[in-house]
Amino acid sequence: xxxxxxxxxxxxxxxxxxxxxxxxxxxxxxxxxxxxxxxxxxxxxxxxxxxxxxxxxxxxxxxxxxxxxxxxxxxxxxxxxxxxxxxxxxxxxxxxxxxxxxxxxxxxxxxxxxxxxxxxxxxxxxxxxxxxxxxxxxxxxxxxxxxxxxxxxxxxxxxxxxxxxxxxxxxxxxxxxxxxxxxxxxxxxxxxxxxxxxxxxxxxxxxxxxxxxxxxxxxxxxxxxxxxxxxxxxxxxxxxxxxxxxxxxxxxxxxxxxxxxxxxxxxxxxxxxxxxxxxxxxxxxxxxxxxxxxxxxxxxxxxxxxxxxxxxxxxxxxxxxxxxxxxxxxxxxxxxxxxxxxxxxxx
Amino acid sequence: xxxxxxxxxxxxxxxxxxxxxxxxxxxxxxxxxxxxxxxxxxxxxxxxxxxxxxxxxxxxxxxxxxxxxxxxxxxxxxxxxxxxxxxxxxxxxxxxxxxxxxxxxxxxxxxxxxxxxxxxxxxxxxxxxxxxxxxxxxxxxxxxxxxxxxxxxxxxxxxxxxxxxxxxxxxxxxxxxxxxxxxxxxxxxxxxxxxxxxxxxxxxxxxxxxxxxxxxxxxxxxxxxxxxxxxxxxxxxxxxxxxxxxxxxxxxxxxxxxxxxxxxxxxxxxxxxxxxxxxxxxxxxxxxxxxxxxxxxxxxxxxxxxxxxxxxxxxxxxxxxxxxxxxxxxxxxxxxxxxxxxxxxxx
Numbered sequence: 073x074x075x076x077x078x079x080x081x082x083x084x085x086x087x088x089x090x091x092x093x094x095x096x097x098x099x100x101x102x103x104x105x106x107x108x109x110x111x112x113x114x115x116x117x118x119x120x121x122x123x124x125x126x127x128x129x130x131x132x133x134x135x136x137x138x139x140x141x142x143x144x145x146x147x148x149x150x151x152x153x154x155x156x157x158x159x160x161x162x163x164x165x166x167x168x169x170x171x172x173x174x175x176x177x178x179x180x181x182x183x184x185x186x187x188x189x190x191x192x193x194x195x196x197x198x199x200x201x202x203x204x205x206x207x208x209x210x211x212x213x214x215x216x217x218x219x220x221x222x223x224x225x226x227x228x229x230x231x232x233x234x235x236x237x238x239x240x241x242x243x244x245x246x247x248x249x250x251x252x253x254x255x256x257x258x259x260x261x262x263x264x265x266x267x268x269x270x271x272x273x274x275x276x277x278x279x280x281x282x283x284x285x286x287x288x289x290x291x292x293x294x295x296x297x298x299x300x301x302x303x304x305x306x307x308x309x310x311x312x313x314x315x316x317x318x319x320x321x322x323x324x325x326x327x328x329x330x331x332x333x334x335x336x337x338x339x340x341x342x343x344x345x346x347x348x349x350x351x352x353x354x355x356x357x358x359x360x361x362x363x364x365x366x367x368x369x370x371x372x373x374x375x376x377x378x379x380x381x382x383x384x385x386x387x388x389x390x391x392x393x394x395x396x397x398x399x400x401x402x403x404x405x406x407x408x409x410x411x412x413x414x415x416x417x418x419x
Numbered sequence: 420x421x422x423x424x425x426x427x428x429x430x431x432x433x434x435x436x437x438x439x440x441x442x443x444x445x446x447x448x449x450x451x452x453x454x455x456x457x458x459x460x461x462x463x464x465x466x467x468x469x470x471x472x473x474x475x476x477x478x479x480x481x482x483x484x485x486x487x488x489x490x491x492x493x494x495x496x497x498x499x500x501x502x503x504x505x506x507x508x509x510x511x512x513x514x515x516x517x518x519x520x521x522x523x524x525x526x527x528x529x530x531x532x533x534x535x536x537x538x539x540x541x542x543x544x545x546x547x548x549x550x551x552x553x554x555x556x557x558x559x560x561x562x563x564x565x566x567x568x569x570x571x572x573x574x575x576x577x578x579x580x581x582x583x584x585x586x587x588x589x590x591x592x593x594x595x596x597x598x599x600x601x602x603x604x605x606x607x608x609x610x611x612x613x614x615x616x617x618x619x620x621x622x623x624x625x626x627x628x629x630x631x632x633x634x635x636x637x638x639x640x641x642x643x644x645x646x647x648x649x650x651x652x653x654x655x656x657x658x659x660x661x662x663x664x665x666x667x668x669x670x671x672x673x674x675x676x677x678x679x680x681x682x683x684x685x686x687x688x689x690x691x692x693x694x695x696x697x698x699x700x701x702x703x704x705x706x707x708x709x710x711x712x713x714x715x716x717x718x719x720x721x722x723x724x725x726x727x728x729x730x731x732x733x734x735x736x737x738x739x740x741x742x743x744x745x746x747x748x749x750x751x752x753x754x755x756x757x758x759x760x761x762x763x764x765x766x
Binding site: 309 | 512516518520654656680689690695697700703704705707708709710711
């Protein structure tokens with residue numbers, strides 16, 4: 073089959089790789105209908121996250137079950153399924169708690185020896201624990217299929233951030249980061265009942281989506297001016313809940329600047345760089361909570377799926393460029409250059 | 420009157436200072452019956468927290484109202500009262516939310532221009548918002564009075580840590596720090612229904628108090644061995660809730676080591692030193708929450724007071740050395756040298 077391979081920073085190729093096959097009875101093979109490029113893939117692309125030459129890449133996909141191991145009970149050939157961005161066994165103590173990302177049997181698509189999502193097919197370990205079935209009818213609805221793809225990462229990650237930030241009915245939320253995760257954070261905050269959602273961002277194409285997703289205010293300023301603008305909108309106090317969806321030192325500092333005393337930062341931006349932006353002394357004095365991390369999206373899919381199916385929420389606008397598999401290298405360039413927000417791949 | 424003054428690191432003196440007097444209608448003057456020395460006072464004593472020469476010191480006291488301003492409604496002369504370690508107006512948005520430590524009118528005893536708790540009397544700003552009345556009968560019960568003094572800081576701070584760590588009925592809690600706050604964290608965790616409370620500490624005098632307060636296990640090891648011991652007690656996973664009651668880089672690292680994936684660290688140790696011990700990358704991968712800070716103990720006093728009055732909880736064993744006001748310098752030396760756990764002062 074053909075799949076995306078990363079050979080070195082900025083060297084992404086689509087090439088012929090071995091077809092996936094059942095290795096363990098708990099495996100399934102899924103033929104990919106839709107996949108996409110994640111902002112976090114760019115860290116590997118830019119060389120900021122180490123990869124071995126020849127690793128696969130891509131961790132978001134949905135598709136059709138093509139083959140199942142003898143031990144797979146929950147799926148049959150032909151099922152339409154979505155995969156969360158990590159696999160997990162569904163049976164351990166962590167999975168029982170909903171923390172599927174800490175499953176000792178779990179792993180990431182594209183890690184050494186595993187398939188990535190940006191290819192024609194994927195061997196799925198622990199298929200029963202990992203995959204979630206979608207209604208067959210969705211396969212013929214391209215818009216819906218695109219929306220459902222967001223369940224594999226960005227929608228659940230935005231939801232995780234909103235939970236971490238303590239978003240509740242009537243709360244005020246600020247969102248740092250205008251990427252797909254930040255925008256899904258807006259959507260998730262609104263879904264959880266936030267009354268006021270302040271999106272920080274300077275790109276009108278993105279902040280327009282934020283407004284469509286429920287943002288009540290947009291702050292285009294940066295640094296001190298952004299802080300002043302958020303204060304102005306929040307009686308001088310800051311937002312109870314802040315979603316940090318970038319992962320840089322600067323974004324964490326901004327989150328800390330604009331959160332209200334006693335509030336919480338829900339952070340889902342993958343931390344990178346040597347400094348964290350976390351100032352424990354400031355957090356201590358102001359009783360700021362920090363909650364979040366790698367989102368256990370497998371746990372959230374059953375809760376979010378009905379709302380996507382019935383159109384209550386529609387994350388599909390985060391995909392603003394649609395390409396075929398051969399165009400994936402161009403897709404990375406587009407996201408790296410910020411000419412695309414999130415790239416949809418139809419293999 | 421006589422009060423404790425800090426002139427320089429290791430230079431603590433008890434000397435004659437001006438008598439406190441009503442300055443604003445919302446003030447009261449409280450004659451101190453019991454005060455004490457806090458572990459956090461030692462940062463000033465050791466020169467790790469800056470103080471201006473001549474500042475007062477001490478932030479924990481209870482006593483009798485001696486005079487009230489014209490605007491004080493809740494107290495009359497002769498009332499027995501306890502003061503939390505910060506004053507607050509009781510009327511602002513933060514006070515309404517229970518975050519009295521963020522009150523814009525609030526302040527710390529011993530800050531420049533204010534009285535400290537380690538003296539004969541204290542001018543109390545915003546008396547109505549700050550003080551809490553105690554039953555008059557308690558004044559004649561020395562053991563009870565000592566227990567009630569813990570409401571001014573360490574008991575409420577331990578409670579704040581337990582809440583931050585997410586302690587619930589049946590949970591497993593580990594406590595880093597065997598000072599008075601850590602021990603009160605044990606007491607608070609037990610009170611909130613923790614089934615298993617693991618106290619980390621090497622001093623048997625202190626861990627004996629921990630056991631008396633409800634610790635089910637004591638881990639005397641340090642570093643890697645402590646981690647292994649806690650893992651051994653928690654099915655290899657770590658504790659859902661960890662109370663961090665020290666504030667050093669090492670103690671925060673230990674907390675992060677022994678917390679279970681998806682768990683929370685409730686931190687109330689005043690952060691000091693240049694590094695925080697917070698590893699955001701580790702927290703991200705393991706979904707560790709960090710919650711806590713300076714405890715709004717004023718908010719907790721009404722909840723904790725009945726349990727102290729009826730003996731459900733008795734924090735008084737944390738006071739293991741009782742002195743008069745003139746002996747305060749010796750009290751600092753005893754706590755600095757760890758020959759005393761917490762020093763009780765009867766002016």
